[in-house]
Amino acid sequence: MLLRTLSVLLLHLSSLYLHLGAASASCSCSSVIVPVHVDVLVPKDPTDVFGGLKSNETSQRRVNATYDIYGVFCQPNAGNEDVLQLLAHGFSYTSQYWSPPIEEFRNYSYTAFSCERGMPSLAVDLLAAGLSSRPANASDVQFPTSSAVLSQLAQQLKTAPILPGVRPFQKIIGIGHSLGSALFNFGAIVDGVQSPFDAMVLTSVLVSGPNDPPPGSGTSAIFIAARDADPLRWGALDPAYVTINGRTVFYPPDPTAYSPRMLIFDEFTKDVGPLNMALQLASSSIPAANYTGAVAKVVGAEDQVLCGADRCVDVEALTTAEQVVWPAAKSFEVLVLQGSGHDLNLDFRAGAAFETIFGLVTRFSAM
Numbered sequence: 624m625l626l627r628t629l630s631v632l633l634l635h636l637s638s639l640y641l642h643l644g645a646a647s648a649s650c651s652c653s654s655v656i657v658p659v660h661v662d663v664l665v666p667k668d669p670t671d672v673f674g675g676l677k678s679n680e681t682s683q684r685r686v687n688a689t690y691d692i693y694g695v696f697c698q699p700n701a702g703n704e705d706v707l708q709l710l711a712h713g714f715s716y717t718s719q720y721w722s723p724p725i726e727e728f729r730n731y732s733y734t735a736f737s738c739e740r741g742m743p744s745l746a747v748d749l750l751a752a753g754l755s756s757r758p759a760n761a762s763d764v765q766f767p768t769s770s771a772v773l774s775q776l777a778q779q780l781k782t783a784p785i786l787p788g789v790r791p792f793q794k795i796i797g798i799g800h801s802l803g804s805a806l807f808n809f810g811a812i813v814d815g816v817q818s819p820f821d822a823m824v825l826t827s828v829l830v831s832g833p834n835d836p837p838p839g840s841g842t843s844a845i846f847i848a849a850r851d852a853d854p855l856r857w858g859a860l861d862p863a864y865v866t867i868n869g870r871t872v873f874y875p876p877d878p879t880a881y882s883p884r885m886l887i888f889d890e891f892t893k894d895v896g897p898l899n900m901a902l903q904l905a906s907s908s909i910p911a912a913n914y915t916g917a918v919a920k921v922v923g924a925e926d927q928v929l930c931g932a933d934r935c936v937d938v939e940a941l942t943t944a945e946q947v948v949w950p951a952a953k954s955f956e957v958l959v960l961q962g963s964g965h966d967l968n969l970d971f972r973a974g975a976a977f978e979t980i981f982g983l984v985t986r987f988s989a990m
């Protein structure tokens with residue numbers, strides 16, 4: 624158990640080392656741990672697909688806790704000091720999704736890509752993932768909790784410096800992948816005009832209805848209790864913490880569209896999350912009626928999780944369907960990336976995905 628824990632830790636550390644070493648000319652990165660206090664109501668029944676948004680208080684209970692949230696903060700030596708990109712990874716990934724330590728960060732690091740272009744970022748481990756706090760009871764980690772962690776963190780970073788010598792940020796853009804995007808979406812529903820996020824770039828997520836099967840089911844992906852998947856590493860966890868086996872579903876169907884080494888890395892560094900997170904994605908069918916920032920969704924045309932049944936072929940129709948839940952957004956658009964899979968950042972089209980995401984960030988930071 625110790626060895627396995629160490630090897631995972633070492634991947635994190637080597638990631639930091641390479642960041643600091645390779646990127647030092649234009650950019651510096653450091654790991655941070657930020658205590659974040661949340662006080663939220665969660666459904667007593669964690670299988671409530673709306674995450675409590677449609678419940679009254681008799682079916683809810685309170686989670687009032689302070690969690691340590693781990694992140695990697697990257698700052699250009701010269702560049703923007705007012706806008707922060709807050710990066711939130713997807714289910715069973717960690718902050719390493721935004722900067723996987725392979726190929727010396729040349730081809731797959733969005734944090735390096737954006738930092739070299741002058742834009743700071745903070746890539747966090749979601750609550751219960753990676754090096755952030757993992758509550759013993761998985762039912763404490765529901766959409767209201769994890770989403771409030773992101774909103775509270777953003778509020779803090781707008782009022783207090785993340786590191787000595789760094790000014791609080793004036794604008795924060797939430798950039799999510801998959802589950803991370805869905806959590807920003809949930810926050811937009813709950814926070815409305817009070818949202819600390821000035822804009823959102825939501826990658827690899829589409830509206831899912833309460834009766835839709837969880838994304839990935841019907842594919843080779845298998846949700847499996849983490850303690851059964853890897854007893855040495857996760858044997859002590861609440862069985863409601865799960866991971867995903869069969870990860871080719873996150874890549875395009877064409878196996879020459881991504882590196883086999885990336886798949887090995889993905890399998891080796893996969894992480895856990897509570898099973899309810901897959902169910903509560905259905906909360907995205909509720910309109911974010913009072914969210915007034917700019918919103919863009921980015922999906923890969925070859926996304927096996929979301930774009931089956933030609934769903935992503937007619938971009939205009941897709942946009943019309945998705946726009947319904949963002950009635951007050953300053954702007955709304957859907958971009959479909961040809962050739963990209965669910966993990967936009969991890970296949971050979973990653974560079975094109977970075978151009979697209981960064982283009983949106985540039986536009987939104989000027990709004």
Ligand SMILES: *[C@@H]1O[C@H](CO)[C@@H](O)[C@H](O)[C@H]1NC(C)=O
Pocket residue numbers: 678679680681682
């Ligand atoms: C609260 O929700 C419960 C369960 O959904 C329901 O049975 C009850 O009637 C509701 N109470 C009120 C006052 O709406």
Ligand SMILES: *[C@@H]1O[C@H](CO)[C@@H](O)[C@H](O)[C@H]1NC(C)=O
Pocket residue numbers: 662687688689
């Ligand atoms: C919520 O947590 C905070 C900080 O831990 C504590 O000061 C406060 O008393 C708690 N509130 C309730 C109602 O338990």
Ligand SMILES: *[C@@H]1O[C@H](CO)[C@@H](O)[C@H](O)[C@H]1NC(C)=O
Pocket residue numbers: 726729730882971
């Ligand atoms: C990484 O990117 C460079 C240039 O950007 C390219 O020449 C190289 O083939 C890429 N490596 C892989 C494994 O994709």
Ligand SMILES: *[C@@H]1O[C@H](CO)[C@@H](O)[C@H](O)[C@H]1NC(C)=O
Pocket residue numbers: 760761762763861
């Ligand atoms: C987790 O917390 C819920 C709500 O307090 C409780 O009903 C449940 O028994 C707890 N589960 C475990 C494994 O402790």
Ligand SMILES: *[C@@H]1O[C@H](CO)[C@@H](O)[C@H](O)[C@H]1NC(C)=O
Pocket residue numbers: 812813815910911912913
């Ligand atoms: C949006 O704001 C209006 C007016 O303040 C309020 O009545 C409504 O409940 C809010 N909607 C949501 C989904 O929070």
